[in-house]
Amino acid sequence: MTAEDSVDELIDALVRCTFQVTGVLTRIGADNDMSLTQLRVFGILRDRRLRVTDLAAYLGLDKSTMSGLIDRAERRGLLARAKNPSDGRVVEVFMTPLGHSLTQRLDGEVRAALTPDLARLHPTQRTQLLTLLQPLLPAE
Amino acid sequence: MTAEDSVDELIDALVRCTFQVTGVLTRIGADNDMSLTQLRVFGILRDRRLRVTDLAAYLGLDKSTMSGLIDRAERRGLLARAKNPSDGRVVEVFMTPLGHSLTQRLDGEVRAALTPDLARLHPTQRTQLLTLLQPLLPAE
């Protein structure tokens, strides 16, 4: 097997793994009336308050798309908006207590769903996997 | 660090990695007017011809959703439908030559996008990663 083949095979596994994890996230989201995108938004806002534009850039979405996403989450009491006092154009977005508690619950469900598979790896292997995934993660 | 923490940390990396790869797939799909779901459909039909219901089950979608997805891809000449002669209710779906060539091109783009990251791993590490991902892949 050539080096190129080994990369191709790995990419194949990586893509299938991605769809697998995405399936888990999508299912758990759907059970709670949350889309995959909403899940990402909540993951990002867990420990931050961001402006609409920054949030959109983070997710690779248009500002207008963000407006809609925020609208719907705000209507459900999960997110809130606040005007920035030093620049009247800016709107900051952050999670409400309800949003935080939902996020925590969803995190628990995701862990519960994925832990059984990962538990089949030895602790040493888990450490290895964590290390090997680093090159794929977004640069800081 | 406890064993549970190590699993949690790994799940975190796995989810971030998933969003990263999903971002690559979404971007490449969007450049070719293909959604993530369409990409999955084409991945599945690469070497198969499936009935509408089986395709829906495979993707975890409703039959009616499949009808719409197939409609749009058929209108673009990428997929085709055929009646099953032995059961008049069944419709089989398969890729056209145009669909196949598009799939090949997209595969190339995905490889080109992900290879640089993976090339930063040694061949030995790539083999390790491939092995460690197996427990996460859907059972045969």
Next chain:
DNA sequence: TATTGTTATACTCTATAACTATA
């Protein structure tokens, strides 16, 4: 009656373009 697939409907996600308000 049960199964396969489509259609009608409604809602979310998404981008583009046009707009308002602020700087």
Next chain:
DNA sequence: TATAGTTATAGAGTATAACAATA
């Protein structure tokens, strides 16, 4: 003028319910 955000619009993705055709 430029930037931040919203709104109007249009199309894709999604599920539910109702339907037609076949078994």
